[in-house]
Amino acid sequence: MDISDKTIDNIAKLAKLFLNEEEKQKAKKDISKILGYIDTMNKLDTSDIEPVSQALLAVNVFREDIVTNGDSRKELLSSAPVKKDGCFIVPKTVQ
Amino acid sequence: MDLTNLAAIELGRWIKKGEVSVREAVAAQLAAIKEKDKIYHCYITVLEEEALVRADEVQEGIRSGKYTSPIAGVPIAVKDNICTRGVRTTCASKILENFVPPYSAAVVEKLWQAGAVLIGKANMDEFAMGSTTETSYFGATKNPWDISRIPGGSSGGAAAAVAAGEAYAAIGSDTGGSVRQPSAHCGVTGIKPTYGVVSRYGLIAYASSLDQIGPIARNVSDCAAVLEVISGNDNRDSTSAPQRQYHYQEAIKNGIKGMKIGIPADYFSDGLDKNVRDSVLFAAQLLREKGAVVEEFKQKTAEYAIPAYYVIACAEASSNLSRYDGVKYGYRAPEKDLGELYKRTRSEGFGEEAKRRIMVGTFVLSSGYYEAYYNKALKVRAVIKKEFENAFSNYDILLGPTAPTTAPKLGESLQDPLKMYLGDIYTVAVNLAGLPAISVPCGLDQNGLPIGMQLIGRPFGESDIIRAAYNFEQAYRFSARYNIQNKKEHIENI
Structure with a gap:
């Protein structure tokens, strides 16, 4: 299937990716080709088939809502690119 | 003699008997890495100091009876998408270039409790997305059998390290063939266990309904021993199977008389290299001679496995990789606006293949296309x-090739992503169905490159495939016939 400029712009927006014009054209070409191949799935009749999202039958796994980990603020913040006063810093979001 | 040529549990035995100290083994391993890794580039991080400190601790633990496993004292590599507390874990991506995890993965804890020595973090395709290890931000790994070729992927650094004598065994991850295919290309053995057998706690997620961690080693017994160590229930991974412990080393003791082995006929159709085909069929004949009943059967869905796999894997990846936003850890682009910060960080932090898969995944989940692509793929998966x-x-088990060809040249696959995806044709269906499978070396092609065959088992049927693989290994004796050092000689004899 062919991907339009509008579709690529929408995908990039949803995926939070910035693409320059050259990258956009390459992505259009690559993704169209991949989707064209993916379309071979349509040869298989699946009209009476229930979709499965897990290979082996999964059941819900429950546990008591008890905190088991300790305070790891310092360790977690140690990987943060920008931090201040024990918090993550992001650019200002409200004027 | 060169200590680094020993098999993993052989070294374990020598250490236990006191013939080699753990420090000697670790020092020999580090020396080999120092010499060889500038050629092959199997590692992103080598744990030189940590491994030597650990060696002394393990030596004392073996003496006191704290460490009793067959891999106590053995240097082992871990793929760099598996978290190691205090040790940089990059996923071979710029976006995690400086990420130091605050905790260790369950498999790392289990290796630690077994007395293994973590020797380094192995190179891989970025976020495990690729079949060549060329998408690594840190540069490609080279195949030790021929450095003009790729080692396979995504666990290419791990498989190449085991083949090159830079690790006795390694831990990889397999979402669509990433343990089995590089094992085949590097002439080593790798197992993708049943979904749920090994805890993924601490494995950086790619496609969660497919991801599974597995061992790579120089022979079947080593693989079985390592899998026994890393498997078992873990309540921190909600997909973990309930069994607490598995016993795989027992499996190799028995023969395969009467074992029923099916060969899917369509795995041997167009696109399969002749050398690969002949080697795998020769292997089938050997298994027959050992008493197995081997016959062909028809499987109709082989051509749909790759399309369904790429839809599902990309969809899950687009969701899993949405967490990389430049705020809590990892790379961050300098921006003054939050929306722009997210976009720039992700565009600059992710490589081309990761971005491509995020976009395909976003597309197949987007409004208007979900039904035709994502839901269709889930139905194909059911079939x-x-x-x-x-x-x-x-x-009891199925037999076929691991990959349609031997290792391609470096650079070939990067030109055409679709062509690279097609190289996964025999491995992805196993992940879609959650089954266990092992790749074992079964010959060399006319260029002297290793060929791998794949044995697939029923859910939790690891013992069956391990038993068949061990019986084949003993009959064929790949590592006694061929080794990397004598490559020229092999080509003359083939």
Whole structure:
């Protein structure tokens, strides 16, 4: 299937990716080709088939809502690119 | 003699008997890495100081009876998408270039409790997305059998390290063939266990309904020993199977007389290299001679496995990789606006293949396309799973090639992503169905490159495939016939 400029712009927006014009054209070409191949799935009749999202039958796994980990603020913040006063810093979001 | 040529549990035995100290083994391993890794580039991080400190601790632990496993004291590599507390874990991506995890993965804890020595973090395709290890931000790994070729992927650094004598065994991850295919290309053995057998706690997620961690080693017994160590229930991974412990080393003791082995006929159709085909069929004949009943059968869904796999894997990846936003850890682009910060960080932090898969995944989940792509793929997955169930009502295990060709040249696959995806044709269906599979070396092609065959088992049927693989290994004796050092000689004899 062919991907339009509008579709690529929408995908990039949803995926939070910035693409320059050259990258956009390459992505259009690559993704169209991949989707064209993916379309071979349509040869298989699946009209009476229930979709499965897990290979082996999964059941819900429950546990008591008890905190088991300790305070790891310092360790977690140690990987943060920008931090201040024990918090993550992001650019200002409200004027 | 060169200590680094020993098999993992052989070294474990020498250490236990006191013939080699753990420090000697670790020092020999580090020396080999120092010499060879500038050629092969199997590692992103080598744990030189940590491994030597650990060596002394393990030596004392073996003496006191704290460490009793067959891999106590053995240097082992871990793929760099598996978290190691205090040790940089990059996923071979710029976006995690400086990420130091605050905790260790369950498999790392288990290796630690078994007395293994973590020697380094192995190179891989970025976020495990690729079949060549060329998408690594840190540069490609080279195949130790021929450095003009790729080692396979995504666990290419791990498989190459085991083949090159830079690790006794390694831990990889397999979402669509990433343990088995590089094992085949590097002439080593790798297992992708049943979904749920090994805890993924601490494995950086790519496609969660497919991801599974597995061992790579120089022979079947080593693989079985390492898998026994890393498997078992863990309540921190909600997909973990309930069994607490598995016993795989027992499996190798028995023969395969009467074992029913099915060969899917369509795995041998167009696109399969002749050398690969001949080697795998020769292997089938050997298994027959050992008493197995081997026969062909028809499987109709092989051509749908790759399309369904890429839809599902990309969809899950687009969701899993949305967490990389430049705020809590990892790379961050300098921006003054939050929206722009997210976009720039992700565009600059992710490589081309990761971005491509995020975009494909975003597309197949987007409004208007979900039904035709994502939901369709889930239905195809159901059909594939059912077809395997039918096959296992007739056969104990299935046999086929691991990859359609031997290792391609470096750079070839980067030109055409679709062509690279097609190289996963024999491995992805196993992940879609959650089954266990092992890749074992079964020959060399006319260029002297290793060929791998794949044995697929029913859910939790690891013992069956390990037993068959061990019997084949003993009959064929790949590592006694061929080794990397004498490559020229092999080509003359083939």
